[in-house]
Amino acid sequence: xxxxxxxxxxxxxxxxxxxxxxxxxxxxxxxxxxxxxxxxxxxxxxxxxxxxxxxxxxxxxxxxx
Amino acid sequence: xxxxxxxxxxxxxxxxxxxxxxxxxxxxxxxxxxxxxxxxxxxxxxxxxxxxxxxxxxxxxxxxxxxxxxxxxxxxxxxxxxxxxxxxxxxxxxxxxxxxxxxxxxxxxxxxxxxxxxxxxxxxxxxxxxxxxxxxxxxxxxxxxxxxxxxxxxxxxxxxxxxxxxxxxxxxxxxxxxxxxxxxxxxxxxxxxxxxxxxxxxxxxxxxxxxxxxxxxxxxxxxxxxxxxxxxxxxxxxxxxxxxxxxxxxxxxxxxxxxxxxxxxxxxxxxxxxxxxxxxxxxxxxxxxxxxxxxxxxxxxxxxxxxxxxxxxxxxxxxxxxxxxxxxxxx
Numbered sequence: 365x366x367x368x369x370x371x372x373x374x375x376x377x378x379x380x381x382x383x384x385x386x387x388x389x390x391x392x393x394x395x396x397x398x399x400x401x402x403x404x405x406x407x408x409x410x411x412x413x414x415x416x417x418x419x420x421x422x423x424x425x426x427x428x429x
Numbered sequence: 430x431x432x433x434x435x436x437x438x439x440x441x442x443x444x445x446x447x448x449x450x451x452x453x454x455x456x457x458x459x460x461x462x463x464x465x466x467x468x469x470x471x472x473x474x475x476x477x478x479x480x481x482x483x484x485x486x487x488x489x490x491x492x493x494x495x496x497x498x499x500x501x502x503x504x505x506x507x508x509x510x511x512x513x514x515x516x517x518x519x520x521x522x523x524x525x526x527x528x529x530x531x532x533x534x535x536x537x538x539x540x541x542x543x544x545x546x547x548x549x550x551x552x553x554x555x556x557x558x559x560x561x562x563x564x565x566x567x568x569x570x571x572x573x574x575x576x577x578x579x580x581x582x583x584x585x586x587x588x589x590x591x592x593x594x595x596x597x598x599x600x601x602x603x604x605x606x607x608x609x610x611x612x613x614x615x616x617x618x619x620x621x622x623x624x625x626x627x628x629x630x631x632x633x634x635x636x637x638x639x640x641x642x643x644x645x646x647x648x649x650x651x652x653x654x655x656x657x658x659x660x661x662x663x664x665x666x667x668x669x670x671x672x673x674x675x676x677x678x679x680x681x682x683x684x685x686x687x688x689x690x691x692x693x694x695x696x697x698x699x700x701x702x703x704x705x706x707x708x709x710x711x712x713x714x715x716x717x718x719x720x721x722x723x724x725x726x727x728x729x730x731x732x733x734x735x736x737x738x739x740x741x742x743x744x745x746x747x748x749x750x751x752x753x754x755x756x757x758x759x760x
Contacts, residue, residue: 386471389471390470390471393471393472393473394471396473396474397472397473397474400474400477408566408570411511411514411570412570412573414507414511415507415508415511415570415573415574416573418505418507418508419508419573419574
């Protein structure tokens with residue numbers, strides 16, 4: 365097979381992307397959403413941790429090891 | 430067509446009463462079918478924040494905070510802050526659920542058409558899931574940070590706003606915001622309960638002030654937004670009973686607000702300074718509602734003034750109550 369034929373075969377294999385393609389603006393918004401969700405989850409975990417410590421008070425260390 | 434003429438025309442429609450009214454609302458909702466809306470663009474974090482009705486949320490935070498300040502109990506400041514955050518998130522959750530349910534009428538009204546659901550940025554089902562998730566989260570967090578009474582009251586507030594007000598009363602009776610106002614009046618009681626684990630009579634005095642304040646506040650707005658409400662087929666008082674009757678009822682409620690605003694002084698919850706401020710503010714509220722009463726139909730200048738003043742009234746009344754209690758703690 366010549367080089368030209370090889371290139372033609374290769375380009376035939378490349379399929380156009382399927383499904384919905386996001387624009388740059390949409391990708392940016394999705395990224396912002398992901399960051400917001402991550403911050404909320406971390407914040408919530410932190411809140412529950414702090415609330416638990418404050419509610420239990422000294423009982424946190426007052427336990428059988 | 431002016432708003433008043435339009436509402437008169439709408440009022441003459443027999444379908445605006447009873448079952449006929451409900452059916453016409455249902456048909457309108459079907460033709461709009463918000464649950465089949467195609468999303469126009471991808472939502473960002475700001476759209477989800479808008480779904481929480483931040484302005485309503487700020488009023489809830491403020492009144493709940495005053496309830497917490499006035500309450501006699503003591504709570505660790507961090508736990509108190511987390512409790513207040515939970516109340517705020519609970520209010521936001523009910524706002525999101527309200528926007529999910531009202532997507533069809535929000536699409537019709539100029540005031541609400543740019544909200545995230547009618548403008549096609551958030552799918553109604555997403556808003557419903559978001560609101561439900563935050564409801565459970567806020568009640569659970571409040572239960573962990575304070576107590577079961579406060580958490581139960583917050584859960585009841587969310588239920589009352591979403592199911593009793595949004596789903597039932599809003600589209601079926603002109604008393605919608607009178608009864609539904611209970612949801613907006615509950616935050617100081619929730620705040621009080623978060624601090625003390627109970628909801629005594631004093632907490633319900635704060636509830637009653639906001640409960641009585643709600644009808645003149647919303648009806649003043651409804652007077653000059655009457656056309657919008659008529660278009661969305663919401664039976665607000667001016668749409669169903671007419672402007673004259675609404676203006677009379679605003680005046681009657683304003684007198685009650687003026688009188689009840691001084692009640693914390695007589696209940697021993699506030700001092701003379703509060704009584705003085707509450708008295709002056711009450712006279713102002715009654716005076717502006719009297720101007721609204723005397724204005725001609727179609728003249729909304731005084732109604733707009735009253736609406737603006739009503740927000741200031743609540744802010745100054747509760748602010749004075751809170752400031753006086755803080756000052757008392759340091760003197």
